[in-house]
Amino acid sequence: MKKTMYEKIWDSHLVVDADGQAPLLFVDRHLMHEVTSPQAFEGLRISGRKVRNPHSILATMDHCVPTKNRDLPIADPIAKKQIETMAENCKENGLNLYDMKNPNNGVIHVVVPEHGFVHPGMVVVCGDSHTATHGAFGALAFGIGTSEVEHVMATQTLPQKKSKTMQIVVNGTLSKYASAKDIALAITGKIGTAGGTGYVIEYTGSAITALSMEGRMTLCNMAIEAGARAGLVAPDEKTYEFLKGREFAPSAEYWDQALAYWKSLPSDEGAVFDATVILDAAEIAPQVSWGTSPEQVTGVDSIVPAPESFSDEGKRKACESALAYMDLQPNTKITDIPVDFVFIGSCTNGRIEDFRIAAEVAKGTKVANGVTAIAVPGSYHVKQQAEQEGLDKIFTDAGWEWREPGCSMCLAMNGDELTKGQRCASTSNRNFEGRQGKGGRTHLVSPAMAAAAAAAGHFVDIRKL
Numbered sequence: 001m002k003k004t005m006y007e008k009i010w011d012s013h014l015v016v017d018a019d020g021q022a023p024l025l026f027v028d029r030h031l032m033h034e035v036t037s038p039q040a041f042e043g044l045r046i047s048g049r050k051v052r053n054p055h056s057i058l059a060t061m062d063h064c065v066p067t068k069n070r071d072l073p074i075a076d077p078i079a080k081k082q083i084e085t086m087a088e089n090c091k092e093n094g095l096n097l098y099d100m101k102n103p104n105n106g107v108i109h110v111v112v113p114e115h116g117f118v119h120p121g122m123v124v125v126c127g128d129s130h131t132a133t134h135g136a137f138g139a140l141a142f143g144i145g146t147s148e149v150e151h152v153m154a155t156q157t158l159p160q161k162k163s164k165t166m167q168i169v170v171n172g173t174l175s176k177y178a179s180a181k182d183i184a185l186a187i188t189g190k191i192g193t194a195g196g197t198g199y200v201i202e203y204t205g206s207a208i209t210a211l212s213m214e215g216r217m218t219l220c221n222m223a224i225e226a227g228a229r230a231g232l233v234a235p236d237e238k239t240y241e242f243l244k245g246r247e248f249a250p251s252a253e254y255w256d257q258a259l260a261y262w263k264s265l266p267s268d269e270g271a272v273f274d275a276t277v278i279l280d281a282a283e284i285a286p287q288v289s290w291g292t293s294p295e296q297v298t299g300v301d302s303i304v305p306a307p308e309s310f311s312d313e314g315k316r317k318a319c320e321s322a323l324a325y326m327d328l329q330p331n332t333k334i335t336d337i338p339v340d341f342v343f344i345g346s347c348t349n350g351r352i353e354d355f356r357i358a359a360e361v362a363k364g365t366k367v368a369n370g371v372t373a374i375a376v377p378g379s380y381h382v383k384q385q386a387e388q389e390g391l392d393k394i395f396t397d398a399g400w401e402w403r404e405p406g407c408s409m410c411l412a413m414n415g416d417e418l419t420k421g422q423r424c425a426s427t428s429n430r431n432f433e434g435r436q437g438k439g440g441r442t443h444l445v446s447p448a449m450a451a452a453a454a455a456a457g458h459f460v461d462i463r464k465l
């Protein structure tokens, strides 16, 4: 029988599939951060159980960490407690933790690939919805809840319902400055935040294979915003090249064996998907979200929609309330929307490629009057690399703040936040009400779009730069 990549990974990880019970999957890699793990460790402690395989786990501190003045004590007592608890839990259980002072620190989904910890064909979990990022390597990677975190720590297995499969085909060539982020947003715009519910998405087509590993990570990262359980891209030469020589990649001795397995993973020619969605890369304009859900998004050359333009009652109401929250009038040109704040960073767009493209746009510009712009590398390695390339200088010369790594303003848990009514061009993945601070307004964009908005003080069609 012809199988999709998802089915191959599923079948090879199935431990038991007994009648009346959810199938049990083997878990290769378990990623952790300080927010969703404390109760799981507590549960283990109470039941007197141990972590089954500490080597399957990699942990970071990312959500609560400050992005400046790291030498000072952490001011927020909740953040301080979370960070201390994480350190104690990892120590007690012998886990590999890259804490705030470790040169490998950063956002979990940026750090993990840097060390080659996830390989094609693996099952990867984390108490975090953006675990989907690692699907870029052809691994089945998805977020789990805290009680599941405890289960995986104790058993290295997880009860899972099998998903349906969706193929999203993106052929053609992206226009200048359009990026993986724009593909991701265009997909969410097309299928909606519930479009992928119940599915694992496999991204295929020439525009996907043309993406760098960073781009594939950006794309898979947002599979969750389209409602999917996970996103996958078939491994290819770029994947192998990226992994080769990294700390946790298979060593030379096992490389050929690993490669042979990885090459068996891509979906068989003629394998049947439960659903197929097709997009043309050439038609994807740089995207800007206008609402409070990642599906409320449009091209930069477009306008803010009017509620009446939606035939669906639910979507019309959602548009109305989003426009009220965002303080936007229907039919406003996207390029006429001003910004007060610009954030480049997060596990969606906090990688070196993101800062390179943003620096290219920011070079020689000045942040517009009244605008605050911050660049927050996704990891310390990204930060170092960017500094080696002189990118930090480009940003600071242009009036940007260059920060320490962390989730930062992606979800504003560390004190980096918008004030009420501030409007932000953000390279993160969620524009929910209050996501970047109470009363803050988020517009999701690519790094290049964010950099252009910082200089102009409003959104700009970067294809015309």
Ligand SMILES: CC(C)[C@H](C(=O)O)[C@@H](O)C(=O)O
Pocket: 035, 036, 063, 127, 128, 129, 130, 143, 411
């Ligand atoms: C804190 C964590 C549970 C959450 C997630 O699951 O994604 C966060 O990372 C986010 O991006 O909203």
Ligand code: SF4
Pocket: 062, 063, 107, 108, 109, 128, 130, 346, 347, 348, 406, 407, 410, 411, 428, 429
């Ligand atoms: S960067 Fe944002 S999306 Fe990614 S893990 Fe942190 S909070 Fe979640």
